Amino acid sequence: MPGDRRLLLGVVVLALGASGAVQGPADGRLLAGRAVRPTVAIKAWNAAGSIRFVGWSKDSVVVRGEVGRNVRFLLSQDGDAMKLIAEQERDGSGASPSASHLVAWVPRQSALSVKTVSADITADGVGGWFYSVSGNLRITGSARSIEAETMTGNLDLDVACLWVRARAGSGRLDLRGATEAADLSTISGDLRVATSSLLRAQIASVTGDIRFAATPTAAAIVDVSDHSGSVEVVLPDNASAELALTSIAGSIENGVTGSSAMAPPSRSLNLRLGRGESRFIVRTFTGPIRLKMQPTNAGWPELR
Amino acid sequence: MSDSAHLTEAERQTLADGSMATRQARGLQAHLRACPSCAADVDRLRMIARRYGEPAPRDPVLAGLWPEIRSRIERRKVVPIPPAAASPRPAPSLRRSVLLIAGTAAGLAAAAVLWLRPARLGPGPVSDQVRARDSIQALVLVADSIRSYRDEAQVLLDRLELQRAMIRPEAMASIERDLGVIDRSIEELELAIQRDPRNPTLRQLLVSSYRQKVEVLKRVGNAG
Numbered sequence: 296m297p298g299d300r301r302l303l304l305g306v307v308v309l310a311l312g313a314s315g316a317v318q319g320p321a322d323g324r325l326l327a328g329r330a331v332r333p334t335v336a337i338k339a340w341n342a343a344g345s346i347r348f349v350g351w352s353k354d355s356v357v358v359r360g361e362v363g364r365n366v367r368f369l370l371s372q373d374g375d376a377m378k379l380i381a382e383q384e385r386d387g388s389g390a391s392p393s394a395s396h397l398v399a400w401v402p403r404q405s406a407l408s409v410k411t412v413s414a415d416i417t418a419d420g421v422g423g424w425f426y427s428v429s430g431n432l433r434i435t436g437s438a439r440s441i442e443a444e445t446m447t448g449n450l451d452l453d454v455a456c457l458w459v460r461a462r463a464g465s466g467r468l469d470l471r472g473a474t475e476a477a478d479l480s481t482i483s484g485d486l487r488v489a490t491s492s493l494l495r496a497q498i499a500s501v502t503g504d505i506r507f508a509a510t511p512t513a514a515a516i517v518d519v520s521d522h523s524g525s526v527e528v529v530l531p532d533n534a535s536a537e538l539a540l541t542s543i544a545g546s547i548e549n550g551v552t553g554s555s556a557m558a559p560p561s562r563s564l565n566l567r568l569g570r571g572e573s574r575f576i577v578r579t580f581t582g583p584i585r586l587k588m589q590p591t592n593a594g595w596p597e598l599r
Numbered sequence: 600m601s602d603s604a605h606l607t608e609a610e611r612q613t614l615a616d617g618s619m620a621t622r623q624a625r626g627l628q629a630h631l632r633a634c635p636s637c638a639a640d641v642d643r644l645r646m647i648a649r650r651y652g653e654p655a656p657r658d659p660v661l662a663g664l665w666p667e668i669r670s671r672i673e674r675r676k677v678v679p680i681p682p683a684a685a686s687p688r689p690a691p692s693l694r695r696s697v698l699l700i701a702g703t704a705a706g707l708a709a710a711a712v713l714w715l716r717p718a719r720l721g722p723g724p725v726s727d728q729v730r731a732r733d734s735i736q737a738l739v740l741v742a743d744s745i746r747s748y749r750d751e752a753q754v755l756l757d758r759l760e761l762q763r764a765m766i767r768p769e770a771m772a773s774i775e776r777d778l779g780v781i782d783r784s785i786e787e788l789e790l791a792i793q794r795d796p797r798n799p800t801l802r803q804l805l806v807s808s809y810r811q812k813v814e815v816l817k818r819v820g821n822a823g
Contacts, residue, residue: 520807522784
C-alpha cells in the first residue's frame with residue numbers, strides 16, 4: 296500500500312475511533328476501514344448471520360462486526376468499486392455456513408449491491424440492490440433508488456426515495472415512507488402499502504392479501520392485481536380519486552357512502568370520489584375487493 | 600513476499616483480485632508455480648471473486664435515471680398496430696428472435712394501454728364507439744403480451760433446468776413452490792378465458808401472472 300494511502304487510512308481509522316457516537320466497539324471489533332469516493336459502488340456478500348449498512352457523510356467505509364468460524368473476510372478496493380465479502384472457507388462440506396454479523400458505514404451516495412443466503416439485511420440511508428434467499432430485509436432512510444428482493448424473507452421498506460422496486464415470495468412486503476414510483480409484488484406473501492406520496496404504483500400478488508392505506512396524491516395512478524388474495528383500499532374521507540374495481544369471481548364491498556357509481560358492468564364498480572384527481576385500478580380473479588373510508592382526522596395507523 | 604514460506608494474506612488477495620502491480624505480480628507467480636498450497640488458495644479466491652461478480656447488478660447510474668426514462672416512455676407511448684401483412688416465414692431461429700422482440704414491444708404497448716387507459720375514465724364524454732375500439736385493441740395487445748411473456752418464461756425454464764444442480768436446495772424449493780402457486784393461477788385463468796375469451800380483466804390478470812412467473816425465473820440467477 297503506498298505510504299500516503301496508508302497514512303490516509305490511519306487518519307480515517309483514528310477519526311472513526313473519535314466519532315464513537317456514530318459507530319464503535321458496540322458494533323463489534325473493527326474489521327477494516329478504507330478511504331473511498333462518495334459514490335463508490337460496493338458489492339457485499341454474506342451468506343449467514345446479518346449485514347447492516349449505515350449511510351454516513353464521511354468519504355470512507357468502515358466495517359465492524361464478528362466473522363463466523365472458518366469464514367474469510369475480505370474488503371478489497373479497485374478504483375471506484377469495492378467488495379465486502381464474508382465467505383465460508385470450505386464449500387461443499389454440507390455444513391451450514393457460520394453466521395457473520397457485519398456492520399458497514401458507507402457514504403450516503405454510494406451504491407450498494409448486497410446478496411445473502413439467510414443473512415438478514417438492514418440498510419439505513421443508502422440505496423442500491425438488495426437480495427436474499429431467505430433473509431429479512433429492512434431498508435430505511437433516504438436513498439436515490441432501491442431494488443429489493445427476497446424469496447422467503449420479509450421486506451420492510453420505510454424510505455424516502457424516488458423509485459422502489461421490491462419483490463417478495465412467501466414473505467411479507469411493507470412499503471412506508473415517501474416514494475414516488477413503486478413496483479411491488481409478492482407471490483403468496485401479504486403486501487401492505489402506506490405511503491401518501493406515490494405518483495405511479497404497480498402492486499401485484501398471486502395469493503397474498505394486498506392492503507393500500509394512504510392519501511392518494513393528485514394525478515397518481517395505482518394499479519393493483521391479485522389472483523386469489525383480497526385487496527383492501529382504505530382512503531381518507533376527503534380523497535379525490537376515481538376507482539375502477541373489478542373481480543371476476545370475488546365480492547366487491549363498497550364502504551363508501553355518497554359515492555356515485557359510473558355505469559357499472561357486472562362484477563365491477565367504477566366510482567368517483569371528490570374531483571377524481573387520482574386513479575385506482577384494482578382487479579382480482581377470486582379475491583374479494585374491499586373499499587373503505589377513514590375519517591381524515593384519524594391519521595394512518597402505522598404498519599407493524 | 601513475506602519472510603515465511605508462503606504468500607501473505609494481502610499478497611494472495613491482491614493477486615486474486617488483480618489489483619497487484621504487474622511487476623510485483625510477476626515476481627510472485629514464480630512462488631505460485633512452486634507452491635501448490637498458495638496456488639490453490641489464490642485460485643480459490645479468484646473463483647470466489649468471479650462467482651460473486653455474476654450476475655452484474657443494475658448500474659446505479661442507470662437506476663437513478665430510470666424514473667425520468669420511464670416518464671419519457673409514458674409520454675411517448677403510441678400504439679398504432681398495422682394489420683398483419685403476409686410475409687415469408689423467416690428461418691426458425693430468426694423467427695424466434697423476431698417473435699420475442701415483437702412480443703416484447705407489444706407487451707410494452709399493452710402495458711402502456713393498461714397503464715394509461717384509466718385516464719379515459721376522467722370527466723368528458725367518451726363515445727361508445729371509441730370505448731369499443733379501445734377495448735378490442737387492448738384485447739389484441741394483451742394477447743400479444745401474454746404470448747411474449749409465455750415465450751420468455753419458456754426460455755427461462757429451459758435455463759433453469761441447466762442451472763438446477765448449481766442452485767442451493769432451499770432456494771430451489773422456494774422457486775418451485777412459487778412457480779407452483781403461479782402455474783395454478785395461470786391454469787385457472789386460462790380455463791376462465793376459454794369460457795369468456797373477450798373478458799379484458801381475465802387477460803390482464805393472466806399478463807400479471809405471467810409477469811410474476813418471468814420475474815421468479817429471472818431471480819433464479821441470483822439464487823446460486
